[in-house]
Amino acid sequence: xxxxxxxxKEPLFHVVKKAEVSYGKTVMLSLLAVVIAIIAGGIFILAIxxxxxxxxxSIVQGAWRSKIAAKGTIKIAIPLLIAALxxxxxxxxxxxxxxxxxxxxxxxxxxxxxxxxxxGLPHWLLLxxxxxxxxxxxxxxxxxxxxxxxxxxxxxxLFTLMMNYIALYMIKYLTEGPWRDPASSGFPKIASFVPNAxxxxxxGVHAGWLIGLILAVVMFIYLKFSKQGYEISVVGESTNTAxxxxxxxxxxxxxxxxxxxxxxxxAGMCQVSGAAYTLGEGIAGGVGFTAIIVAWLAxxxxxxxxxxxxxFSMLDKGCSVxxxxxxxxxxxxxxxxxxxxxxILALDFFNRYRIVLRQRRKA
Amino acid sequence: MASVKxxxxxxxxxxxxxxxxxxxxxxxxxxxxxxxQGEILALLGENGSGKTTLMNMLSGxxxxxxxxxxxxxxxxxxxxxxxxxxxxVGMIHQHFxxxxxxxxxxxxxxxxxxxxxxxxxxxxxxxxxxxxxFGLEIDSEKKIYQMSVSEKQTVEIIKVLYxxxxxxxxxxxxxxxTPQETQKLFEILRRMKAEGCxxxxxxxxxxxxxxxxxxxxxLRKGESVATVNTSETSAKELTEIMVGRPIExxxxxxxxxxxxxxxxxxxxxxxxxxxxEMVKDISFDLNRGEILGVAGVAGSGQKELCEALAxxxxxxxxxxxxxxxxxxxxxxSEIIKMGISMSFIPEDxxxxxxxxxxxxxxxxxLKTYHEGKSPFVSKKAARELSKRLVQQLQxxxxxxxxxxxxxxxxxxxxxxxxxxxxxxPNVLITAYAVRGLDINSxxxxxxxxxxxxxxxxxxxxxxxxxxxxLELCDRIMVLCNGKVTGIVNxxxxxxxxxxxxxxxxxxxxxxPHNGTKH
Numbered sequence: 001x002x003x004x005x006x007x008x009k010e011p012l013f014h015v016v017k018k019a020e021v022s023y024g025k026t027v028m029l030s031l032l033a034v035v036i037a038i039i040a041g042g043i044f045i046l047a048i049x050x051x052x053x054x055x056x057x058s059i060v061q062g063a064w065r066s067k068i069a070a071k072g073t074i075k076i077a078i079p080l081l082i083a084a085l086x087x088x089x090x091x092x093x094x095x096x097x098x099x100x101x102x103x104x105x106x107x108x109x110x111x112x113x114x115x116x117x118x119x120g121l122p123h124w125l126l127l128x129x130x131x132x133x134x135x136x137x138x139x140x141x142x143x144x145x146x147x148x149x150x151x152x153x154x155x156x157x158l159f160t161l162m163m164n165y166i167a168l169y170m171i172k173y174l175t176e177g178p179w180r181d182p183a184s185s186g187f188p189k190i191a192s193f194v195p196n197a198x199x200x201x202x203x204g205v206h207a208g209w210l211i212g213l214i215l216a217v218v219m220f221i222y223l224k225f226s227k228q229g230y231e232i233s234v235v236g237e238s239t240n241t242a243x244x245x246x247x248x249x250x251x252x253x254x255x256x257x258x259x260x261x262x263x264x265x266x267a268g269m270c271q272v273s274g275a276a277y278t279l280g281e282g283i284a285g286g287v288g289f290t291a292i293i294v295a296w297l298a299x300x301x302x303x304x305x306x307x308x309x310x311x312f313s314m315l316d317k318g319c320s321v322x323x324x325x326x327x328x329x330x331x332x333x334x335x336x337x338x339x340x341x342x343x344i345l346a347l348d349f350f351n352r353y354r355i356v357l358r359q360r361r362k363a
Numbered sequence: 364m365a366s367v368k369x370x371x372x373x374x375x376x377x378x379x380x381x382x383x384x385x386x387x388x389x390x391x392x393x394x395x396x397x398x399x400q401g402e403i404l405a406l407l408g409e410n411g412s413g414k415t416t417l418m419n420m421l422s423g424x425x426x427x428x429x430x431x432x433x434x435x436x437x438x439x440x441x442x443x444x445x446x447x448x449x450x451x452v453g454m455i456h457q458h459f460x461x462x463x464x465x466x467x468x469x470x471x472x473x474x475x476x477x478x479x480x481x482x483x484x485x486x487x488x489x490x491x492x493x494x495x496x497f498g499l500e501i502d503s504e505k506k507i508y509q510m511s512v513s514e515k516q517t518v519e520i521i522k523v524l525y526x527x528x529x530x531x532x533x534x535x536x537x538x539x540x541t542p543q544e545t546q547k548l549f550e551i552l553r554r555m556k557a558e559g560c561x562x563x564x565x566x567x568x569x570x571x572x573x574x575x576x577x578x579x580x581x582l583r584k585g586e587s588v589a590t591v592n593t594s595e596t597s598a599k600e601l602t603e604i605m606v607g608r609p610i611e612x613x614x615x616x617x618x619x620x621x622x623x624x625x626x627x628x629x630x631x632x633x634x635x636x637x638x639x640e641m642v643k644d645i646s647f648d649l650n651r652g653e654i655l656g657v658a659g660v661a662g663s664g665q666k667e668l669c670e671a672l673a674x675x676x677x678x679x680x681x682x683x684x685x686x687x688x689x690x691x692x693x694x695x696s697e698i699i700k701m702g703i704s705m706s707f708i709p710e711d712x713x714x715x716x717x718x719x720x721x722x723x724x725x726x727x728x729l730k731t732y733h734e735g736k737s738p739f740v741s742k743k744a745a746r747e748l749s750k751r752l753v754q755q756l757q758x759x760x761x762x763x764x765x766x767x768x769x770x771x772x773x774x775x776x777x778x779x780x781x782x783x784x785x786x787x788p789n790v791l792i793t794a795y796a797v798r799g800l801d802i803n804s805x806x807x808x809x810x811x812x813x814x815x816x817x818x819x820x821x822x823x824x825x826x827x828x829x830x831x832x833l834e835l836c837d838r839i840m841v842l843c844n845g846k847v848t849g850i851v852n853x854x855x856x857x858x859x860x861x862x863x864x865x866x867x868x869x870x871x872x873x874x875p876h877n878g879t880k881h
Binding site: 225226227228229230231233234237238240241243244245246247248 | 673675694695696699707709711713714715716717718719720721725728729730732733738739740
């Protein structure tokens with residue numbers, strides 16, 4: 001019996017799944033990831049001929065150095081926080097809702113309708129109506145993929161992603177068509193909201209921050225202690241176990257996706273009514289996608305989401321301050337943000353796996 | 364017990380000081396093992412003792428952390444299944460790795476790298492030549508999905524022989540076979556031995572070890588505790604070595620005295636999720652205080668029967684009467700609401716009966732969380748229940764909040780069974796209740812089931828080990844291809860008779876339903 005003796009060389013390293021890591025260790029690893037990310041970014045800064053310490057100092061200061069800067073940071077944080085909270089129940093259910101962007105937009109569109117056409121209502125009533133409309137708009141946008149998923153087993157990732165584009169083009173249509181501001185002398189835009197339809201400011205920033213904080217606490221309690229939160233976790237764990245326990249899985253999926261979309265819709269309402277005072281194509285501006293990263297890094301814990309959101313917004317605001325301070329191109333701050341984010345996400349890998357190097361073994 | 368002296372001749376396989384860890388779990392610790400050509404070695408050990416891990420290192424699926432492997436006297440490094448095949452090692456896994464839509468011949472040549480661009484036309488001759496040499500019977504143009512489990516296994520065996528393997532590893536090969544099919548397999552293995560192959564058979568069934576092997580290597584908790592000559596040992600000694608202490612190997616069979624019918628199944632037909640009829644027109648009844656066993660080769664409709672009874676799969680035809688009330692068309696929650704307490708211990712414990720990432724406390728809540736009007740879940744009672752179960756059933760867990768997936772198989776099963784028994788069921792359905800459990804846990808489970816029986820619960824026990832079923836059950840219903848081929852009293856039944864019913868060989872003799880009603 002002939003057989004070739006040639007053996008392939010053992011690979012240089014292979015990846016091994018880790019045993020379960022304790023909570024404390026996970027936190028340690030996450031902090032370590034942040035440190036390494038900062039070092040990686042520092043190398044990039046060195047490469048473009050700047051002093052990393054100065055740049056980082058400028059970023060941190062930049063986010064908080066003045067009242068205006070701090071307000072800017074918080075303004076960035078508001079939609080991110082609310083959208084990340086919105087994604088959380090869906091992800092907890094292992095329903096991959098990539099459609100936060102579209103749900104934010106639909107929330108914005110629904111809220112804008114009341115802001116444009118029911119301006120005569122009392123201020124508080126109008127705001128409450130806009131809030132509810134935003135929730136319903138986003139909720140419906142989340143409900144559609146959930147319905148098709150439960151009814152026909154469609155893929156929710158692709159479905160929710162596509163719904164984003166539909167929502168985006170709907171703004172385009174409204175801007176150029178029915179809702180176009182006649183006073184804008186031919187330029188296609190939607191009219192600015194009258195003051196009556198604008199969200200009030202609390203401590204100098206629109207009330208969205210308060211809504212976000214309340215939602216974070218409510219979401220924490222909802223997921224951790226409520227019966228519905230329990231159902232979400234069980235469905236996320238295994239739909240078979242949920243059915244076995246007598247749960248109506250379809251109902252839970254649809255209800256949770258409505259909730260998920262509704263919260264994202266509230267983010268949209270805050271954006272149109274608190275930040276932009278109008279509806280434009282940039283209303284979501286990628287927040288719905290960044291929110292996924294925030295929610296994931298925070299391991300779907302609403303309180304940690306709050307912390308991660310603040311850090312994210314600091315990085316975002318600080319980078320733009322730093323870039324103008326040092327007269328750098330906007331691309332530099334984008335690259336830096338990218339490097340830091342990428343490092344943190346890549347290092348999350350080590351929470352789950354470890355690398356085993358090739359060892360010399362005796363023959 | 365006599366340790367075997369090493370002979371001068373080269374061993375077909377020699378493992379020296381093999382260690383393999385997964386995270387913090389040491390699966391194999393400094394294991395030595397050797398097989399000669401023309402020898403059958405049984406690798407015996409309880410579930411989780413590291414048998415499969417060890418063999419997976421020979422077949423290139425895992426790499427040892429340390430230690431060395433010698434094949435025919437040469438030190439080798441096996442990095443992939445391909446390397447392993449090149450060394451002449453063929454492994455037949457517990458779960459077959461065949462392409463269902465292809466023919467036997469296609470599956471056999473699949474992956475066998477032969478020279479030339481075109482498929483080898485002479486393959487049929489080669490296959491039939493191998494078949495003849497080893498006494499294997501196979502229709503090489505038959506598609507895999509049309510084959511029985513035993514035929515599929517034969518294809519797997521030919522597959523490795525086609526690749527010129529002369530070292531064969533079989534992982535629990537008899538788990539899915541009827542007693543008759545097992546005999547046939549053993550015949551094949553003896554032929555291989557005569558042809559000079561080295562064979563390793565992984566098993567935990569003692570009678571098989573004694574029947575087929577020349578030597579036995581026994582693993583316990585990842586360590587090789589002994590190697591003995593089969594002719595010089597006994598079942599009792601092997602068990603003691605395997606478990607680590609003397610153990611009583613008989614199952615209680617308490618007699619009960621209830622005379623009340625609980626469940627009546629009439630002409631039940633159930634389709635699986637793909638719409639295939641898996642349960643075909645079956646009828647039986649279940650009484651209080653009895654254990655009704657359900658035997659049959661895997662995939663004979665056991666899973667679908669259980670899920671239909673539990674309200675998880677829709678019923679196509681027929682009736683399920685519980686005290687004359689029809690349960691067909693009711694969802695699990697409706698059945699619970701009717702005040703019927705039916706408990707189901709599913710085959711897939713973590714995927715169906717429990718939420719794997721949740722702790723014991725949250726898992727206790729699974730069927731009761733919705734009680735009460737408050738929108739919040741009350742965990743106090745569940746926590747107390749968990750603590751009580753940990754004590755009563757001796758569940759080993761770091762805390763009642765540790766995710767259940769981190770518990771061992773036996774403890775997972777105790778959590779599940781404990782919860783179901785706490786709900787004080789009238790009907791208890793268990794599917795493969797002791798699969799994957801060590802001997803100790805298995806006996807705890809049998810005791811729990813017997814306890815329920817004495818309380819007057821009707822137990823439907825889906826099993827795979829016929830020896831156990833004959834001792835534990837009152838009656839045994841045999842399924843074959845979704846049909847009932849017989850319901851027999853366990854007292855009068857034999858393994859051989861059940862085996863014949865499992866393959867439906869009795870039907871031809873015109874006596875399929877003896878003992879249907881007791």
